[in-house]
Amino acid sequence: MHTLATLSQDYHGSVFSNPTVLAAGILGVSASSLANVIRNGAGAVTTKSVGPAARAGHPNPVVIATDGYLLNAVGLSNPGAEASVEELAAAVRGCSAPVIASVFGSTAQEFADVVRVLDAAKPAFFEANISCPNVGSEFGRPFGTDSAAAAKVVEEIKGETATPLIVKLSPNVPDLVEIAKAVCAAGADMLCAINTVGPGMLIDLAARRPVLANRSGGLSGPAIKPIAVRCVYDLYRAVDVPIIGTGGISTGKDAAEMIMAGASLVGIGSAVYYRGIDVFAKVARELDAFMQEHGYAGIGQLRGCAHDA
């Protein structure tokens, strides 16, 4: 683990030794994998999203990668809440950093049911994935795009647990700030922004059809960083809760930019592809070097400084 004094922060009783957080859906299937990501430098880890019942997900291909972006439509594969408790408990036991349990459901009640089951494993945080674009209108859509429905999810979860709650927002909405304000008023303790952009599509010219089996999929990686930075910038002006700025972060400078926009922590997913599994240690080291070089004593001095101008 990489503990760099200037990078450490506390939120809701959890210590984040550096601001990098493994984003949901990347390397988050098992406790052993999450612990391995922490050994590779992550300040915290998020599990793959868990829902009420087992899902095998979409057929392959579920992920495509190019120089500038990833497209994915994994289809929320997971073993279901009951079958995931033991794995989550093993992750909490085996991880030397905070474990965030990502959850989804097709109704506010289902979100609460999943949280009730998983709460026994005592994750440091829950993260409500109200924003997955890959499963049609069945999951995600109504909550991620409607502030009343999103607030209802938060209320139901809050009625079930005292564990702090992060709400993961979709960028694919006309007014992100309105939804953020609604979930914060309903009791969200933190926000994570953003989930994937789009959805997008890639068609193979020889096969003459979309490559992803789901045809379309969420866009992530370097191509979406400007959208993620803008979203976090807007959120920072509108709400008081800490923000996990996620989307296209691959380097320490990317992280610094996201923190200047207003993020407290930075989510990293696709960059595992671009820079390897030790991207977390690399980003933390590069961020530390950047802060030293420019005389920032702590994340607090960097956070939101792009708003001062």
Place this chain on the structure above:
Amino acid sequence: MTHDRPTFEFPTRSRTGEVPRMLPVRKVADEAQGMRTLFFSYPLDAAPGQFVMLWLPGVDQKPISVSYQDGALFGITVAEVGPFTRRLLQLKSGDLVGVTGPYGTPFTLDRKRPRAILVGGGCGAAPLGLLAERAAAEGIAVDLIIGAQTERALLFRERFARRRRITTHLATDDGSVGHAGFATDVLARLLDGTDPSDTRVYTCGPEAMMRTVAQLCAARDVPGQVLMERYMKCGFGVCGQCCIDGSGKRVCVEGPALSFGEILAHAEFGKYSRDASGHPVRKGQRGCETR
């Protein structure tokens, strides 16, 4: 702040990014009962033990090891175990398949050890074909042990018949040809007559068999590697579907070739693996039919 262009390298990517390139099947060859090799005209640069992801548009995309490669052609050898492999085996010359890769950590050859013993079981023996060729080309004497339930299911029975430096040993459960019993019996016999410091062992096949191989070799201080299979989705290290309990290593990146010492430290080896949902399921006794 200056916005310099990203300067990082791409540690896991293949040359074209992870987007399939559509290649026509060049020819199809029957190998053994229910197993065929598909050849493609493409200068693939895979090392033995590496795999490609094969995409059949409208069907699925799955990991398959490279079993032949000569610079102009490469081949993959497939056993029918379900819907995807059934469709793959129906392909004819000219049909298009999307290929990405090669992926994964390959077998490592050790030129300081003049002898290699390769142990393949059932349909799992496919990647050992390429390994045997490469090792022999490096001047290493190869003993290739191929085991199967019965004579007709034996892979690569004739492939190396006239090859210098490759000796093929056969084992069948029903005794229809070769040693009547397990491939691992033949391994134990060969190891008894070998200097451990001269030899390296490689194995691919049912996990119960690979476990026996790893244990036999570990007990005699003979180094070597297994070739692991785990359910794969992305194939290039991001989804986490193939991670093994213990180290949490990704079979698609840090594997599929893992050293005996390393794999024996993993509680799930030979015991269980995860399905497409991520749920752990107990392993059956043999490879192909539990697949």
